[in-house]
Amino acid sequence: NVNGVPVGYPAYENVPYVNAGITTTSGIDVDLRSRVDLGSAGSLTGSINYTHIVEYEYGYQGTTFDLVGTHGPSTISGDTGNPRDRAVASLTWDREPVSATLSLNYTSSFHITDPSNGYTTCLAALKSGAPSAYGPAIGAPATLASAWYPYCSVAHFTDVNMYVKYLVSDHLSVHTAITNLFNSDAPVDLQTYGGGAELRYDAALHQDGAVGRFFMLGGTYKF
Numbered sequence: 001n002v003n004g005v006p007v008g009y010p011a012y013e014n015v016p017y018v019n020a021g022i023t024t025t026s027g028i029d030v031d032l033r034s035r036v037d038l039g040s041a042g043s044l045t046g047s048i049n050y051t052h053i054v055e056y057e058y059g060y061q062g063t064t065f066d067l068v069g070t071h072g073p074s075t076i077s078g079d080t081g082n083p084r085d086r087a088v089a090s091l092t093w094d095r096e097p098v099s100a101t102l103s104l105n106y107t108s109s110f111h112i113t114d115p116s117n118g119y120t121t122c123l124a125a126l127k128s129g130a131p132s133a134y135g136p137a138i139g140a141p142a143t144l145a146s147a148w149y150p151y152c153s154v155a156h157f158t159d160v161n162m163y164v165k166y167l168v169s170d171h172l173s174v175h176t177a178i179t180n181l182f183n184s185d186a187p188v189d190l191q192t193y194g195g196g197a198e199l200r201y202d203a204a205l206h207q208d209g210a211v212g213r214f215f216m217l218g219g220t221y222k223f
Contacts, residue, residue: 021058021059021060021061022058022059022060023056023057023058023059024055024056024057024059025053025055025056025057026053026054026055027051027052027053027054027055028050028051028052028054029049029050029051030048030049030050030051031047031048031049031050032047032048032049033045033046033047033048034046034047038095041095042093042094042095042096043093043094043095044091044092044093044094045091045092045094046089046090046091046092047089047090048087048088048089048090049087049088049089050085050086050087051085051086051087052084052085053068053069053082053083053084053085054068055068056068056082058072058073058116060116065115065116066115067082067114067115067116068082068084069082069083069084069110069111070082070110070111070112070113070114070115071110071111071112071113071114071119071125071154071191071192072113072114072115072116072117072119073114073116073117074114074116074117074119074191074192075116075117077204078192078193078203078204079191079192079193080192080202080204080205081110081154081189081192081202081204081205082110083107083108083109083110083205084108084110085106085107085108086106086107086108087104087105087106088103088104088105088106089103089104089106090102090103090104091103096167097166097167097168098164098165098166098167099164099165099167100162100163100164100165101162101163101164102160102161102162103160103161103162103163104158104159104160104161105158105159105160105161105208106156106157106158107156107157107158107205107206108156109153109154109155109156109187110153110154111152111153111154112125112126112151112152112153112154112189112190112191113125114191119191122149122151122152125152125190125191126151126152126190126191128191151188151190154187154188154189154202155187155188156187157184157186157187157205157206157209158184159179159180159181159182159184159208159209160180160181160182160184161177161178161179161180161181161208162177162178162181163175163176163177164176164177170222171221171222171223172219172220172221172222173219173220174217174218174219174220175217175218175219175220176215176216176217176218177215177216178213178214178215178216179208179211179213179214179216180208180209180211180212180213180214181213182213183212183213184208184209185209186201186202186206186207186208186209186210187201187202187206187209188200188201189201189202189206
């Protein structure tokens with residue numbers, strides 16, 4: 001009710017129309033694969049996939065933002081971040097009944113600013129994502145320069161995974177895998193909300209680092 005007078009539900013509401021944003025991207029993708037026959041020792045197969053972003057321009061309401069190497073656009077995909085370089089390399093050795101693969105995943109560092117969301121400085125980005133655990137400590141630029149400066153960028157992240165398969169028979173195989181073989185830690189990301197509440201890491205890019213070294217064992221049987 002309004003001022004004590006009962007009124008019904010609104011029949012309609014005027015909402016202004018905003019044109020959708022425009023994203024322009026350019027970059028370089030490299031995909032290489034090679035196989036070497038080792039004779040009685042089996043074979044080696046190597047592959048590498050590398051992506052380098054040259055341009056990531058996000059246009060919204062007449063303004064264009066250059067977001068490559070930043071955390072923007074933080075309103076898309078759970079505030080994932082926009083690293084300039086990413087790569088996956090793998091090496092597989094095959095010699096029946098054994099197959100073993102080592103793979104390496106690399107993500108380059110990126111700044112925590114996001115111009116498309118108004119976070120044009122490290123201080124603004126830190127305050128935007130500050131949970132209660134450290135929010136009160138972020139204040140003047142002098143404080144930022146001394147204590148918080150290392151967190152103005154999310155560090156690069158590299159982890160290595162291993163997979164081994166053993167063919168017991170034509171029907172049965174067993175396999176094991178170790179993710180994050182060298183137990184690499186996820187870099188600190190004080191801007192993202194993807195990790196949830198006080199978990200300040202990028203769950204989209206650095207999940208293996210948050211979990212740590214992880215073992216799996218399984219088997220497959222074909223009838």
